[in-house]
Each structure stands twice: as structure tokens, then as C-alpha cells.
Amino acid sequence: MTFLIFPDHATGSQLAESVDRPPGTQVLSHPVSGRPWLIGQLPAKALTVHRGRDRCLVTVGVTEAPADAQHELDGLSAPAAADALARRFPGDRHVLLSMDGLVRAQGTLSSTRQLFVVRYDGVDIAADDPEPLIRLTGASVDDDAIPARLLAPWTPWPFTDQVMWRGIEAVPMGERLDWDRSGRARRTQWWSPPEPELPLEQAATATRAALAEAIRVRAAHTDLSADLSGGLDSTSLSFLAGRHQRGMILTSWEAANPADEDQFWAARAAQQLSGMHQVMSLQDAPAWFSDLDGHGELEGPFAWIRTRGKLRYQAELLASRGSKLHLTGHGGDELYTATQLFLPALMDRPLRALPYIKAYRAVHRWPWRETVTELNRSESFATGLRRTASLLDKPIEQYLRKPEFGWGIGYRMPIWSTADGLEAARRQLHRTAGEDPQPMSPHRWVHALLQDVRLCGDTIRRVSRWTERSGVAWHAPMIDDAVVEAACSVSAWDVAMPDRYKPLLAEAMRGAVPDEFRLRRTKSEYSADVYAGVRRMRPQLLELCEDLELARRGLVDADRLRDLVIRPPQSSFAFIPLISTLAVESWLRTVSSRPAQNSAQKNEQLTRQGGLG
Template sequence: MEFVVLPDHPAADEVSARIPEEYRKKVLRHHSGRPWLVGNWPANAAVCVGAGPSKIALFGAARTTERELLVQLGKVRTLRDLDGIAERTAGSFHLVASINGLVRAQGGLSGARGIFSTSFAGITVAANRISVLGELRRLTVAEDQLALRLLAFTPPWPLSERSVWREVDSLPFAHYLSVRPDGTAEQIRWWDPPAPERPAGLAAPELREALVAAVAARTGAQPAVGADLSGGMDSTSLCFLAAEQGGGLVTIRRRLMDPTNCDDPVADRAAADLPGAEHIVLDKDTASPYYESPDRDDLAMDEPPPFIAMASHMEDVARIMASHGVTRHLQGHGSDELAATGTTYVNAMAQRSLLGSLGMIRAMRARRRWSLATTLRVVRAFPPYAEWLQRSADELLRPPDVESEVGWEPTPRLPPWASGEAAALVRDAMNRTAGTDPQPMSSIPTQHEILRCIRVNGWIVRFANTLGERFGVSFEAPFLDDRVVETALSVRMADRYVAGRHKPVLAAALRGTVPDYVLDRTTKSHFTVDVYNGRKRNLAKMREMCEESRLADLGLIGRDGFRRALSSAMPDPMHMGPLEKTIACEAWLRSLPARTGPQAP
């Protein structure tokens, strides 16, 4: 699905005519008659209504009808009045409106549905895909932003919000794009995180209601919906919520190679408790290995992807779901992050009551083997965000250690194969940004960290959908929906942690629908064996990528250091994540030639 948003400006006709035919299957118009929305979208993926000079379109999974949306639109007089529609409508969608010639365009809080803009023919042009904008003007890669994508974890806020293309602006977290009839635009903040003051007893029913509505937004009139059934609390809970909605359910899971994994027995039991569903199980003989085709050059992605190891598996899931008539597939992304009780949570509790949080601090220290010095760093007040960012810029090349867990975000680290030029670019970008005194997404570090992780998961879903759309399948993450995120953030800090319990608020919210043996789990399996096996199987391809490295040609990594990391018989576990980031950037760079567009007039 692609669409372009145009202002109510005379140049809109010219821009519309320049858009290739494949992206111009449908056209919606402003009240003036000028083109407003130009694109190609399935009929069941959009709800569009209009009343006089006011028009609105929701693209994606929105729990509303044309009739309901028209009633709400009738109450809208200004762009800010659209806040209510964005807040009350369950699901994940783009909201685009034309109100008396003014345009508003936005995605959700997670960024799973992004909005990007550029200047063309003297006006601001927005779209849900950068590739469409690349058809209008030639885009060039910003090398400092590409270098930032080599960091372990993700670029720090707000650098994580910036486009890797010089000519493109990404709509940042909690903002909408306002485009005036003269073609100029402004990014306007429309949402702020709630205060964490709701007792769990009140928040849990609200969280349940939000999750039920989020799943219902995906099921709706669908004849069948797909879902992961890993055995973990997150995806398994979504399966039971989807089954409660009625309709067909097709689940899929991948058996782990680790013989000690504890997910499969739970998944087997859950499948037996979902007798009306069809269950598909992939094993080592039927599942694509991790890192299958790492040297691919067909990533239709607007930016370097967040992962490459599971790309072939995600395509397998989409292909299988499509063969079963499924167009929407549920995944559990975001649940872990919404219930996070890591270092920033311990810090928040210590700031409220050091004495009252001593038990939690002792337990965390024992589990993570912190030194006394590290423990003191965790519990004392963090520095202002800009100061933390500036300090982090000086530590880019330090080896990762337990100290890097402490702060507003995981401390940014470049891998040892990054070049001095890459380090200089990243350091300069971070220092320049720190100099603007950026404010965190929330003044409470743990809330900021949760939102950062929600944005990372949104990025993952966005990439998954570029893979799934080739098969007509949309990957959906109900835990990332605005209402679910807001409700989870509103929970009182002290109620988020219960010793010996896992995600206590979510468990309370879903008790009675999801079996206790799922909600009461305190263990979780991992994919380490699968990852190492896939790496070994595809290592030759990765080495070829190293020798032909475009990142090395750009001077951002050292080919020798990259080669050494790939050649290790047993690579350092701390390097596995950065290795995947580097390989993902390489694969993305290989995909660029087909994405270049004509020079702008």
C-alpha cells in the first residue's frame, strides 16, 4: 500500500501527474477538486469519508465504520479537533485529513506506520513510503545517518527519528504533519505520555479493553486471521484473544533447535486448547535458516532494516498465511517493552523511595552481578538528557560492558570494525544534537526507555510489512497500538513489579481469557542456537559481502576488522547484534540502485 499526500495548492496537479502510474491507481480530492490523496491501496485497508470541505481517510487496521467516522468528522472544525479521532479509534493506521484546505497526516505512536515528506515543485509532499518520494526527486544517502545505523541497539533519541536520506524528513514521535494551502508544512506535537498514577486494579481492566479492541480492529470482517503461537506470554495471549473474537484462526510457530527450550511444551498445550484453529509448525527441515540469503539485493525498504537474520522466515510466514487466505497476521511485539522493569525502572523506584526499593535493588544486583559502583550509578539521579547524550558521544568506541546498561538508554557503542571516519561522523552528530538541548520522550527515564523500545518495535513491524506486502499479508502488533501503549504507561510504578511474577499487570488484564499456565510463566526461551546455526550455514555468503563491502567502500567500516569478526570460530556474543546491523546495512545498500529516481526540476 502506497499513498502520497498533497496540499490544496495549484501545483498538486503537476505533482500528481509526475507520480508513476503504479502509484496512481486511486485519487481522492480536496473540496476544491485538487488531488489530495494519490496512491494504490486495497479497498479493505481504508475507511474514507467526506462532508463538505472536510475529508478524512484511515489507512490500515482501524476499528470504525464509514458511518461512525462520518459522525466524528461532523464535529471537527480544526486540525486539532482530529486528536479525538486518533485517540478513540482502536487499531494501527495512518490518519490523513483535509479540513477547509488544511491537511493533517500522521501514523501511530510506535512508528509502525510512518509519514515522510520532501519538497517538490515548491510544495511539501508527504507519503507513507520514501520509495514513492524517490520517484519524484533524486535522493541521496546521508552518510552520518548511515553510520549511526551501525551502532549497537539503535541511534539515541532523537537521532533515531531522522531519515537516512538528506532530502527527506521523517515525522517524529507523537507529531502530526500540518500542510497549509501555500504548500508549507509544520510538525506539531499532539500527544504526551500520561502520568504513571493509575493503580493496577483500575488499569488492568482498561488494558484488557484496549487489547480486545486492538485485536478486534484486525479481525473485523476478516474470514481468517493469522497469529504467531510461540508459547510465550505475548503472542500466545493474542491467539486466545483472537479466538474469542470468532472467525478463523491460523497459527504458526517455529520449533527451536535448543533441546532445553521451554516454549514448545507451552505452545503444544495452547494449541490443544485452541481446537477451532488451524496450527502450522515449522521445524529445522521446513523453516528457513537464520541468515538465509544475507547477500540479497531486493530489500524494498526505505531505510536500513532493523534485522536481516529472520527476513526469510518472515517471508515464509507471509507466504504460508497467504496460502491460507490470511491477510493480517498478529505478532506479540511490544509486550516485553510495555512491562519492562530493568535498570531505568529500578532508578525510577529508587528516586521515589530508596528505602522502599532496597529489596528490588538487591534482587536486580544479584541477577545481573552488578558491582557496588554500578549499583550506585543505577539508583542515583540520571543527568539531564542532553548531558547524557554528550557523555555518550565520548564513549562510542569503548567495549560494551555492564556499565553501558546504566543511563537514559543503552549507551551507544560502535562495533570494533567501524572506521575512525564513522566514529567521527557519529560523534559529531551526537554532539550537535546534544547542543540543541533535546528533551526526552518523557521526563521519567523508564517511561522514555519504554517509548524508545516501542519505536524500535514499530520499526521492526514496518520492515516486516515490506516483506509481507509482496504476498498481500500485513504483520500486525496490537501491543503497539496507541491506546494500549497509553494505558500501560499510565500504570502506577510500584504496581508494575511483583517479586516472582512476570508482567503482573498484563496477567491480571487477561486472566480468565488466557490460561493460567501461559500467564504464570516465569521462564522464556531464546533463539541463540538457531542464530549460531544459521550464521555457520551462511558464513560463506557473509564473507563474500565483506570482500565486496559497500560500507567499506564508503569508508564507514574496516574490511579487515569486519573479516576478523566473521572469521571467529565462536564470535563474541556481544558482537552478534552489531554484526547483524552491519550485514543489514550491506544488504540495504545492495538494494539501492533500483530505488534511485529522476533529478528534481
């Protein structure tokens, strides 16, 4: 599902006429003027339209209109007054409004419903996918954005919001687009995280209500299936969804490690659910790293490149069994896992914080002196970026062995980076630090949570774009707006202790999920699957090393990467940078194979006009 948004302006109308319209394309017009507003693939079931005399509100995605939506729309004085109404549409959706020549558009906090915008020919055009904007404007790759995408274990914010194509911008978390009658848009903030001060019981009540509503809306929309990995996240969603649809397909993957606990817990949960439990065999499914083709997707590196082949296999299986929308528990780790980044939030009461500090020291075996030194470090977000730049060449395993309480986990460049690649990444971090970006929250753990939610949402959006080719949308209800807001609201004191596993979710699921699953304190890990995938795909990975785009750009040493494939390290942590490297390489190959376009004049126009004010 891809669509373009045009302002209610004569130039926007002219640009709309130049857009390709393959079979199935729909066009929605602005009220009163009749100019093109939305153009794209808009399935009827994913589109809700409310019309008034001089206004029109549209939702695209999976949602449900509040009962008084039409009354609220009729009473609006201006699009800017629609914040309260827009927030009342649950689920996963864009909310778009055109009213008397003014336009507004917003997506979701997580970016599962994202907006991209470009200023072209004097007006601002938006889309839910950058690719139609790339085609419309002839945008070129932003080479300066590439090095940070190699960072491991994943790309940190704000680089995740940096579009890989010049002139195109992603709308940041909690902001929307507002167009005036000149056809130009400005970004307006509509959300900021709440203060994390609710006691556990209150935050759990809000979480339970938000998750139940997220599932209810999707169950009312279409036929569901769900992951049932055996972990708390997917098990919670499966029990919630089972209240609405009996006989769902519940999918689990056979693990490479025969001692994997999650398989046992998934089978046990399936016995208490009414669905059909489908365990997908490793022998029948593609291996990790089996599908490194970019498949023509231009947006940017795909974070789950390691399992793209498995996703296609799973989507085709689910489609053959009648599923239209698949629920995944992704987002649960991001929202509910206690990490050391909670500790700085507790240091205003050091004596009360002491048991928490001791617990994390016991888990990670940190020396006391380094722990105290790091806890006393106070730094701005920009200073944190500069410090990260100084640590990029340290071993990736170090970020767990040494206490780091900054604005995120310890980011590292791959050991196969060249000196030029390492220096380019450092320059990118220092350049961004010089712009003095402000964190998404003044609380480090909340900022890190929102960063990870944003990365998860971006990935789910792109996974769904991929699986929808097989007929099944991919959804992560745990990162719906209301669920994210509830997770940000809890007091750190109630969820920071590492001896409790996901306490907010466990409390929220009291009475909805049997206690044997809700209070489980173990979790499987999947390093065996990584080693098995590298062994199985070694010939293809070695062939890839023979002709690396990243090597041609001087960012990666192909020989050192080849050595990792031939002689896998004892620690699976060393494989983490491989995933980001393969993601960037796959994307660069897609870009390099793209047919040449006569875009010099268009690029000059983009450079001259710049971005949003």
C-alpha cells in the same frame, strides 16, 4: 500499500500530475476544489471515506469508524478540532482530513502507520513511505546519518527518526501534519505520554480493554493467523483472537536448541485453542542471515535483516492457507519487561526502593559502590548522548555487567568499526547533543519504552510491506495507540521488581489466558539459532566480506568482520552488532545499485528550501 498526500494548492496539483500511476492506482480529490489529494495503492477494504459538504475524512488501514463519526465530522469547525475524533478510530490506521482548503494527517504512535514529508517547489508533500518522495524529488543519501545506524544492540532515538535521505523528514511520535492554504505544513503535537501513576489493577483494566479492541477490529476486518511462540505475548494474542475466529492458523518455529522450553508451551497452548498449529521446520525454512539482498527497498537499514528469508517463507505458507493478516506478539517485550531503567524513578523514596535495588544487584551482580554512584547520577538527555559517545568502544557485554541507568541501554559500536567509523559515530552523537533534544518523557523508563515501541513499529511497518507481496499483512496489536498509552500509565512501583515476569500484561490477561501460561516465569533464548545460522550461511557471509560497501566508506574493517564469521565467539552477545552491520550493508548495496538519476537540480532545490518550520 503506499500513498502520497498533496495539499489543496495549485502547485500541489501540478506535482500530483507528475507522479507515476501504475495499474491499480487510486486518486481521491479534495472536496470543493477537486484537486488531487491522495494518490496511491489504496485497497478498498483498507479505505474508509466519510464525506460532508466541504470536508472529507479518510482512514487508511485496519480500523472501525465510531457510530457517530459522520455527525462528529459534520460538526467540526476546523481540522485542528478533530483530535478527539481521530483518537476514536481503533486499530492500525492513518487518519486524514481535508476541509475547506485545510488538511491534516496523522499516523500511529508506534510508526506502524508513519508519515514522511518533504518541502518541494514551495509546498509540502507527504507519504506513508519515503520511497515515492525520493523518486519525486531526486533526494540523495544523507551520508552523515549512516554511522549511528551501526550502533548496537540497536539504533537509539532520535537517530531512528532521522530519515536516510536528505530533505525528507519523519513525523515524530505524537505529532501530526497540518497544512494551511499556502500548501505548507507544520507539525502539531496531538499526544504526550500520561504520568505513570495508575495502580497496577487500573492500568491492567485499560490494557485488557485496549488489547481486546485491537484484536476485535482486526478479526472483523479479515481472516487472521497468529504467532504462537509459547511466550506470554503471542499466547495472549492467540487466546484473545480465538474468541473471534475459530480454526486460525497458529505458527511456531522449530528451535535450533532441542531443550527450548517455548516449543513445549506453544504445543500445550495449541491444545487449548481451536486453531491449526503449524510448526515450521528449520530444515525446510531459510536460515538466519539467508536473505541479505536489499530487494530494492530504499528507505533505510532493515532491523530484522537476520530473519527476512524466514519471514518470506512464513508469509507464503500463511497465504497458501488463506490468512490475510498475521498477528505477532512483538511489542510485548518493549512494553512489559522490567529493566534497571525503572530504578531512577524510585529514588525519591530510597528506603522503599532498597529491595528493588537489591533485586537488580542480585540478578546482574553489580558492585554496591558503582550501583549507588550511578543511581545518584542526574543527567539531561543531551548529557546522556555525550556520555554514550564516550562509551562506544567498550565491549557490548559490559552494558549488562555494569549498572547503567541513563536514557537507554548501553549502546556500542561494533569491534570491527574502523577508527574513522567510531569517530564519525561520536561526532554524530555530539552534534545531536548540541541541539539539546528533549526526551519523549521526563521519566527514563518511559522514554526507553517509547523509543523501543517506535523502533518496533518502524520494523513491523517494513515487515508488512515485505510480507504483503505474498498477500499477508503483518500486525503487532500490542503497539496500538491505546495499548501503548495504558502501558505508559502504570506506576513504576507496581511493575519494576524483576522477580515478576511482565506483571502488567499478566494481570491484564487474568481470566482471558489460563494461569499456567499467564503466570509462567521462564523465557527461552535463541543464541543457538544465531550460531546455527552463521554456520549454515558462512560461505555467503564470507563472500560478503570480500566486497563491503561499509569498508569502501571507511567505516568497517572487513578483516575483523571476517574473523567473527570464521571464529564465532563464545558469547552470543558478540553477534548483536553483526545484525546492524548487515542491515546497513544490505541497504547500501541497494542504494549503490540504484539507477543513476539526473537529480542535481532537484537536490539543490531541496537544500535551498529546507524542512518544516
